[in-house]
Each structure stands twice: as structure tokens, then as C-alpha cells.
Amino acid sequence: MRRYSQRNSLSTLSEINITPLLDLAFVLLIIFMITTPLLENSMSLVIPSSGAASTPVNASQVQTISIDRNEAITLNNHVVDLDSLSTQLIQLKQANPDVAVVIRPDRELPVQKLVALMDALQRAEITKVGIATKVESK
Secondary structure: OOOOOOHHHOOOOOOOOOHHHHHHHHHHHHHHHHHHHHHHHOOOOOOOOOOOOOOOOOHHHEEEEEEOOOOOEEEOOEEEOHHHHHHHHHHHHHHOOOOEEEEEEOOOOOHHHHHHHHHHHHHOOOOEEEEOOOOOOO
């Protein structure tokens, strides 16, 4: 036996109430607005590692460039300016194509000065470049 007594209650809704959905959207928006700045300030970076073996570099082919916080540049403990550094790097590259360079920047050095040094290395076509760092003690 079938019941047909509730047939009138099976009508379609002509209106959908979206007020609870909007409330939920605004609550989620507020939560993300509050938590996003906290996530950016507490970011911990894990330095990537490579599975590929690096080619060994001869210690006699390594040149050291240091930059202090006063933006004084030294190449192998000789003070130079950026223009003469570029010409010296080109000469080093011509004399030894496998030359490697280690950059020792000061912690307080503006990033733009480091980028200018990297541009000079790129113009000299020196591809073996490293940046010296030290391990922070906790």
C-alpha cells in the first residue's frame, strides 16, 4: 500500500536562503585575514639540497670577493671598486676558464649591492659562484 497523503508537501522551493552561506564566507574571510600575517612572520625556511654531486674545485682556482657594510669591495684582500673588479674578473676568466669565486657579504649589506656584484660576475661569464655563510648558533 502506498501512501499519498504527503504528496502536497513535496513542492519545490522557489527561494534559497543564502544568509547562512554569506555568514560562513565572511567568518572564513576574517579568519584568513587574521592568520595570514602571522604565517608570514613565522616562516621557517628549509634550504634545498641537491642529490647531484658537485664537481670538485681546485683550491688554487678559488678567488674571494668580500663586501663590508660600507660597500668596500676586496678581491683577494686587495681593495677595488666595482668597475675595476669587472675588468679583473674578465681577466681572471680569460686566464683560467675554470675560475671559481666565493662571495663574502656582510650581514648588513643591502641586497642591491650583492646583486650588482652578481651582475659583474655574470658579465665576466663566471659560473662557479658561491656565497660564504656561517652556521648560526642556537
